[in-house]
Amino acid sequence: MTLPHADPFAAMLPAAAWRMPVAWSRLQVPGPPAAFALSGAELTAATPLARFHRRLITLLDCAADGGDRLALVDKAMPHAHFDLMLSEASDRDKPSPCDVAPSTGRALWRTGLELVRFVSDPQVMGAHHLADGALHLALNCDPDTRDRESVQAAKQFHLHLLYWNAAELAQLAGPAETPSQYGSRSRRQLLDPVGFVGARLVTALLRRLDLGLADAEVLDRDDAAVAAGRRPPGALLRLPGWSVLAEPAFEDLIRRLHQRLTDTASLLRAAFTGTGDAPAPWQRHPLRSRAAIEAALTRLDLPDDLVTELGGLADALRDLPSPVLARLRRGPPALRKHLLTLNPPSYALNLFAPGRNRPDTPVAAAESVYMSVQPKLFSGTGGAGLLALDGLPSVRVCRGAGHFSEAQWRRRAALQRAFALHNAERLQGLIGCGPVRRFLDCERGWV
Template sequence: MAMSASDPFAALLPAAAATMPVAWGAVRIPALPPDYAPSARELTDPDPEVRFARRTIARIGDADTRELLLIDKTAPHAGHDLMLVAPRAGATPDALDPASATRFWSCALNFVRFVSDPAVIERFGLDGGQLHLALNCDPHTRDRESVQASKQLHLHLIHWDASELAPLSAPQPALAALAPRERRQALDPATLPGARLIAERLAALPLGIPGARVVPVDPARQLAGLDPLGCTLRLPGWETLATPAFAALIARLHQCLDGLAGELLAALTGQRTPPAPWRRHRLRPVAARRAALEALDGSAASRAELAALAERLRDLDPATAARLARATPARRQQLMTLDQPSYALTLRVPARTRTTAPPLAAREIELGIQPKLFCGIGGAGLLGIDALPCVRIVRGVGTLSPAQWRQRLAFQQDFARANRDQLAVAPQTLARFHGAATGWR
């Protein structure tokens, strides 16, 4: 499926969308030193143990399972961040068995605990910063740029310091000021209609966590930065992450979203399986699409929003697809849909309750779900911060200074030790950094 190069979905947005503030490039994160850049093999090898060999800070599990890897990123989203990878699992949040999934999310909680430790805050200058966890799911898109480039389950553990976020204190442009191509990335066409339908489906889903609830979808609040873009669940604090109930909820969320994506694909194309690379299924005739969408389990409002969006989709013919294979990423993102299901899951302290207290003190956290149709930017690079509903993180601007890199390495190693000490699983193997050429060994 494709969409025209103009801005055909703009008419579907609420009037408030035009004035939505968008920080498109205000936060700029330096690259790691050139000597540490990944080789071609590290970028393309199908074996994650090869791809991440120089960047693996800790291995959690024995030599046979190597259940989880704690790795340094190829392109950081912040000066203080890491990535947790399940190298042998699939690409979706339900790919781990219950015990492994609980350990996975326990590591995430340990990161929250770590950046909330007063000694860590003082040592690494984290006071006044912000925490963000992001997991992207896009298991089937293997042609155009995806929200999940690495097709193993992985979680971004991110903490920005106050200086990195300082540019956000200045006035930011409105969505209407961006070029049409950028507007479609900043506010994916599926975000608002998808959020309503997802919230309706989750209303019937047992969340399994006392105090957890689905936030009513209010586009005006989202566009004003009061609620995250997409569908949001409120959960009772960070400690929830270490419970089997949370891991089970994440798996059920994926299964719900996967099933919904299959229903929508079948309604629009008559197909449920992903298309071949550089192809998209042909759309059904208009009348058949309308009838199928009308039969979906959802409110009249959500079905109408989806129908309006579906009417603006066009078939992606083979000749155009062949040209897009040779085109720029921006052009592909403008004209070629992602293969469903595709979404970002994010965890943060609600903007309305955030204080200067460490993140762990938050009595409530937000789990955000953003459906993705065209935007190839995941939840670690396109997110809401405070009252700004859309912040684009630009990576690779300049290079970390030697002092900044030493601090980053120390932060990562200290967290690996703290995680080992708090995580009740053995054995764990921690690496030491031996220079850019060798990396972590």
């Protein structure tokens, strides 16, 4: 499924979306020192642990309860001066919340909670210059896209632990950009055509779920507020503080939400193409006739306005013949991402609290925490690289803008190790925590 050169998806966006304040070129984050770049052997390694190699900080072992191993990893291409990745580390793919044991998911979310607590400590804030920073926890899930560049390139269940300091956030000051300043290829990657209709769809799904969390609330969609910059894109769930991440019910909610998204994706794929199965790599199922799609959509248990908007999506999509797919396979990534759809369910999930992290108002004390869920159809940029940040509803992290110095990287490593030790102490007795390694140098990494 794809579209012609003229962009028929423009009609799917509210008119005000073209004026939405964005920052798609400002937040520049350097890459690692050149000596710490991924080696050829690391890039082509067959297993996650072999790929992580120099970047493995510690292992969290959830196997005692039938779970998996989680690797806390120094990012190869960071989204911030201080960030980490917590990744399931099996030798086989486990891409979704439903592919790991509940104990693994609980350890992952508990680690996210411990990051919130860690950066909220005034002593940590002062020692590592974290005051006036901002935190996000981001999870990307895209289990069935195995051809083009994807929201979830490595098919391991993982969480991004992200923290931007005041100096990094200062790059966002000044007049905002708007989507109208960008060409169609950039817009499709940074303002996904299904961003608004997808948010309404996920909101409807969330309303039908028993959230299982006291005082959690599904927020009504407000496209005007999103377009004006007062709310982030995506379906929004308000949580009563960060402590819910330690509850088994939260892990269970994420698991059930993923299953509902998977089931709905299958129903929609069947409505549009006649089969609910994901296509083989470098193929896309041919579309049914517009009349058949409309008839199938009306039989689904969806609100009438959603059926109408999904009909608009059917008008915009086009088939991709085999010769075109073959050319895309050989062509540049930007063209593939522009023309070749992701395979739903594909989404970014972010957890954040508004405002800056300060000693008098630490992020851990936030009374309301928001979980956004953003479905993706074309955009291969996940929730760690495209997110609502510092009052702007859509910020792109431009990674690899030069290189951090080795001194800056050592300061990053010191903070990462301090958090790993904190997390191991807090999770002691719940799971097995391996030794926390030390960053030796760029050539040898964490040993």
